[in-house]
Amino acid sequence: MISHFQWKPLYKSSKIPGWSFSFYFQGIKYHGIYNKDGSIDWQGNHPDLKIINDITKQIHELMLFHVYE
Template sequence: MFSHFQYKSVGLKARKPKWEISFFYQGAYYRALYLHNGKFDWFEPAPPESEQEKLQSQIHELMLFHVYEK
């Protein structure tokens, strides 16, 4: 599980919103853009590829709760 999850809206609130997300996972700090279609653009360093699918699923659930179910 990751900790200190944060998100903020980036750019204009247009048809295709995006959010910058950040969190700590296994002692490392990670950042990404979470796009309107649920895809991720990872900043460097990106989490290990073996962990990305699990992390993306957990982040997607958080974003559904915090952003889309307002």
């Protein structure tokens, strides 16, 4: 399960989409860029390929809740 999820806009103008995010999963911190189309650009480490689809779904749900509420 994802913990300590944080996000912030990439740009000062809220009209320009794009957000950076970070979270912990199994004690490892991950960073990424969430694009307006829902794709993720991982920065540095990324979750193992076995679980990356589940993690991506969780991030998408969190971003929908926080950004597009």
